[in-house]
Amino acid sequence: MKKVFILVFIFILAIGVVILNLDKNEGNNLDYNNIYKYKTKYVGDASKVSNLVNNLNYGEFKTKISLNTQNRPYVVNIHYSRIPKNLSQEDTKTITANIFKNASIMFCLIENLDEVNFIFEEQYTVETFSFDRESINKVFNEDIRNYSTSLDKFESEFLKLIERHMYNTSNI
Secondary structure, X not given: OHHHHHHHXXXXXXXXXXXXXHHHOOOOOOOXXXXXXXXXXXXXXXXXXXXXXXXXXXXXXXXXXXXXXXXXXXXXXXXXXXXXXXXXXOOHHHHHHHHHHHHHHHHHHEOOOOEEEEEEEXXXXXXXXXXXXXXXXXXXXXXXXXXXXXXXXHHHHHHHHXXXXXXXXXXX
16 A cells, blocks of 8 residues: 555656646747748738747747738737746746747748737736847848748758857847
8 A cells, every 4th residue: 555655646746747847848849840831921921920820939828910011011919818937037038038939930931021029918917029130130140031941951950040049139
């Protein structure tokens, strides 16, 4: 009986550890092959833009997107239903890095995108992260659309480039 109790305790403890680590690993399990298939020339391709956003970090919290396609700058505004856990606490750096990664991928895969705004809303709190193409290209010292010419180039070159830069958001 004592062995059964210990095994049950270890099992429950293991499940707890897995659950606690789920939020810590947000953004680390993106399906880049699936993301790449939503590459588009136009912000106005609402279906592709929406599906792209759904497959990025925090996509499960997206409530709506709005697109400015009439005049430049061409803008995507993404609204989220909640603020990711710990946004105002110690994990802000990870969340900011995930949002930077989202923006970089979007500027790579949406050819005429000029600006993107990530708007997290929860009760009376609103947190907005804004990026423009010029600033993102400055971070990478080149036009990052060049990495969207093939899935192989996107995965083997661009994603490694993002990993090197995503924690250095002070350049934005």
